[in-house]
Amino acid sequence: EEGAETLAVFFVQPVDSNRSVIRGVVDGSPRGAERLTVLHHHNERLSKLREIVEREAQAAPQPAPLEPVIERVSPELAELPEMTAHGRKATIRVTVARKWMAADGIAAFELRPIKGLLPTFQPGAHIDVHMPNGLIRQYSITNGPGESDSYVIGVKLERDSKGGSRCMHETLRAGDVLAISEPRNNFPLRRDAEKTIFVAGGIGATPLIAMAQALKNQSLDFAFHYFAQNQAQLAFPEKTALLGEALKPQLGLDPEGTAAKLKDILSGYRPGMHVYLCGPGPMLEAARRIAAEVGWPETAVHFEYFKNTNTIDDSSSFEVALARSCVTFKVPAGRTILDVMREVGIDMPSSCEQGACGTCLATVIEGEPDHQDVYLNDAERKSGTKIMTCVSRAKSARLVLDL
Template sequence: MLHPGHPGDAAQALELEVITTTEIADSIRELTLRAVNGAALPAFTPGAHVRIQVADGQWNAYSLITLPGQEATAYRIAVRREDGGAGGSRAMHALRTGARLQVQMPRNDFALDTGTGPALLIAGGIGLTPLISMATALALTGRDFRLVMAARNRAAAAYADTLAQSFGARVAVHLDDEAGGPLPVSDLIATAAPGTHVYVCGPRPMIDATRAAWSARALPDAQFHTELFDAPQTEAGDQPFEVEVASSGQVFTVPPGKTIIEVLEAGGVDLVYDCQRGDCGICQTGVLEGTPDHRDVVLSPAEREAGKLIHICVSRAKSARLKLDL
């Protein structure tokens, strides 16, 4: 497991070079990367991502993009510039041809199922990127699928024309400004055929709305797949709380603006995690005492209600203390 920001990450990473950088939509830039030494790059499956060291030791995750007919000798990513973010996306946008990057091996927490039934791919904004590779793979196997992508406006609709040319009527583009509002995901779920696997990638409100529509139809959780393309946000009213590590009895205070992972790791607790957005499930931890404040997109409504699990990369506590099975 490569933990973001750990000193050992660079030693285990690939050294890749930027060979093209292209503005493909409003605030979105595509970069193509190849190995500096000319070696073949590790293979990856649809939905996979890599982590790239962007600035000040920070590692950001970017989905790998495969379109029909593209060569497999390079990695392609698309980066949306976040002017109010920590600076990683701005640093990526400033890269020019020849720049060298430390890139971790591909990892997939958002993989396609291996069945033969239909697939519904729902994308919000830059959340489109992992779904492009999925659509390419589904088309190659002849599997029935539909890709619905939403963007604020036409200028922000990255890859819309390319996808329409590649996949024809299987692609639908929703533009918020022209439609007068966000994509009505409940309508998509209401008309999904039995046995459909749904893949949703985008901001939290889109994922939450899609999950609610899915749950309302009482469809199987195993056929609902998500990846979150939002960084965790501090919410108004967040309060400090304590976390007790059951195995050692250590107690830590988690202040607003810090995650359980950040505080425990700073205290020397060895943890396993990946996304730090609340969507991969790697950091899922048992709750022995206390009430979690769930902010992930992994747990089902029933699991949230039970309160026995928590994703420590984003979730907090409603109670004064949580005792965790660590």
């Protein structure tokens, strides 16, 4: 438009005697929506070119397929990477320095490095904990400012535990060694808000406690509403006591009472305010709905789910093209985009692998995603420009991802 120019370089890569792959790379100057528009434009042109070339090729004599020559490499000469079947790395070894009950049904663990220093992190971060029974679970770091020599996490014993929380409560002891991932933060805290409201439900308080301590340390305005059945279920009282008058326990409320209190808390929005929600799924859904009803914009409502309780429909099959990796593959029914990506050699980071944490987020250049996660907000879903590769699929026959 208006004489705008984009530098594009096209690559043709033969993959067989009768098949090649053509890819385009555009310069990095456009950003945001403009970049997506440019990528859409060139991708449509390439798709049309591919259709023309394929029609012409069908009418031409077919050459014999190439016969690859494979030579064995001596194991002594080969430098093989470490195998990771699930793709989730646990590069840090820690010892359980202390274990105690942080609340009724919630065990706390202080994790210290066996050697060296722990990576730094920002409030809202979580780690993957690789348990002795082979399971992997995600837990938020509750540390406040200056607490950098260890990680403190809280684990609620779930009644329908599949072995994760039960292992942490019943098997793990002080002195045991664990493998954990580096901290990831898909639930970051903004510190430019005029006022911040935290709404925590049960064990959902853990990431919000870290955030509230950071704001308290900087004398920034916030309120911490902590929903639980009773006083004994309020986790980490030694940390929340430091929040002073900003701590507002909301105890013993039924669903109707919770909804009424949420409406009271979220009324009176004004520009510059932000709200952070973490707790059970029904509570988060109610809070997000009420926030929208009383005038909160989606950009000011931040949330994190414990887990994805949606029923995943993985019956579709579709094609995925990775624009930057020059790789195209088929995702069959019963498999995920993330699974097949790793199978073809793309090392995509992930954490929960159930569409709740946002670690395996990818940008969509072309195609229509079938969103099955609980991480994206409604506006992000409607835009069709993001996808969680661990659970979401395609409504269209083909997706092109910026990977």
